[in-house]
């Protein structure tokens with residue numbers, strides 16, 4: 126704006142004074158000064174218009190920048206909020222009907238899966254399958270194969286008794302258990318449809334589905350070594366009240382090595398419910 130002030134000073138004050146003085150001198154000189162004044166005024170007008178335009182444009186840029194800055198701040202704030210909440214409170218996120226906490230899919234009595242959920246990215250395609258031991262998430266299956274091979278090298282024989290189970294199959298199984306044992310008892314050992322980890326493709330049952338599995342060489346080795354392959358004993362002993370299920374030494378859930386090691390807790394298993402401060406109870 127400095128230039129604008131100088132021009133205003135020259136053409137608004139100085140030149141009119143010179144023009145006034147020139148009216149007392151020679152007509153030719155007076156004419157020259159007059160022409161300079163007119164030309165200068167025209168130039169000054171254009172210059173002022175240009176300055177005005179630039180000023181308006183700058184204002185537009187500033188105006189358009191302001192909401193952007195606000196948006197960025199809002200994003201930053203919300204990101205901070207999410208990360209803070211996740212670290213301190215482990216925020217649960219519902220994505221397409223699936224519940225995640227810190228990126229881990231959660232399925233228990235409180236958090237179900239959608240009825241029509243079929244896992245993708247599985248070793249064998251789970252579409253249209255009801256019962257499929259190898260329709261497991263690829264990482265889950267490959268980690269299992271590593272564990273199986275290492276166990277075999279020690280003379281231990283591991284196999285997957287039950288892997289992926291569909292919502293429909295779980296419905297049939299659960300209804301059979303209810304008609305045999307009653308709802309209260311059935312709920313202690315069988316998940317209601319939509320609440321089974323077997324529908325995720327991230328869980329499987331090993332060898333024999335009996336308590337005696339824990340006392341076999343395989344069962345003992347799995348209990349102490351599964352975490353090294355990213356697996357957790359999902360329903361440990363004495364955690365029935367927390368997980369909502371009785372002890373299942375055969376049921377493993379894949380969570381990856383990092384979390385599995387934390388939950389293994391040097392042999393004193395911590396459940397997902399304890400670690401993430403979650404409930405596992407049916408709403409009715």
Ligand SMILES: [Zn+2]
Pocket residue numbers: 323328329330375376377
């Ligand atoms: Zn199971």
